[in-house]
Amino acid sequence: MTGDAEHVFPAEDGLFEETFGAENTYRVHGLDFRIRQDYSARLGVSASVWDSALHLCQYFESESLDLRGTRVIELGGGTGLVGIVAARLGAHVTITDLPSAVSQIERNIAGNVPLSGWPSGAPAVSALSWGLDHRRFSSGWDFVLGADIVYLPESFPLLVDTLAHLSRDGAVVFLASAMRREHGAQDFYDRVLPQAFSVELVQRDPENNINIYKATLR
Template sequence: MADSRPDPESEPDSVFPREVGLFADCYSEKSRFCFCGHVLNITENFGSRLGVAARVWDAALSLCSYFESHNVDFRGGDVTITDLPLVLEQIQGNVQANVPPGGRAQVRALSWGADQHVFPGDYDLVLGADIVYLESTFPLLLGTLRHLCGPHGTIYLASKMREEHRAESFFQHLLPQHFHLELAQRDEDENVNIYRARHRGPRPA
């Protein structure tokens, strides 16, 4: 299959160039994305070690596009980017390549249901893209979201609505038990939903 992305040395000619290359072991690809007037250079390190964590998924691009269309301004915020420990090196490299010196972005390991309590429980904004895909982790993810989101905070989750992963069950049955949930956007072409959630009642201790 041919790679349809623009030449890395040229300016991006679409807002979100699409990755259509096939997976293979131990190789890296550089992708360029334009978000809110900024060009982002993202390295994706494909191989068996990182697995699905290596790439930029459609739901992440849909979430970026949503914020761009609503003119959301993230400047000035303290940002914490989380993932499992084996992914942090790739994330840190991409942060260093795209965040100007002095930018307030830190990268930390987070395992749902295990160590969320070492993080503050009052984030104003919690974002997640394509993290709802393994049913056995749904209770752990829910508990983590309940801890991280402040009482007046907002969660945005973008998800490919895969039937085989029971994503609809998480959003229709589990999440509404603790959060007021709204469907903020539906992308029929990509089968991606973006949900906005806020706490229903008292926070867990």
């Protein structure tokens, strides 16, 4: 990622002093998912499975959302868990993140191939820099997903522009966020996103301070 984007998504040089990996198993929809997390300064926040990702996957289960045959794109995939779950549930999935995270996502896809094969094909992986190259992606999605991608106020306009393009043909957006005051999450959902989208709070977990929002382009 070059140019202005470097200032929007700065390297987290001090986030991890050492590089190490860990593999955890997560059970969602009665299925086990083995997710490798490679902690390093290069990956930064993309290295982790955040609680919001698990909440979003569990929300699909609790709402009995039928993803079979749908077209799904995930933003800020990180480890790829949300997109991998959607693909196991039958969606045609593209998982995106910054270029530094692509190899981690690809490894996790390879580590979660169902014995009977992917119902609608393996997830595709692509680098996507919000607000910069989003227009090379289609607008023909059914769902746009994101988990814990609202944490950097200077990126909010880029994120909204990207969401607006991807959902132009009617996609439904689901975003799960830890509502951290210092990251401006509430302001994003109350003021920034509603400038272009109709926004609905569909789930609130006060104990973990995680909200899930549904949004459609106005």
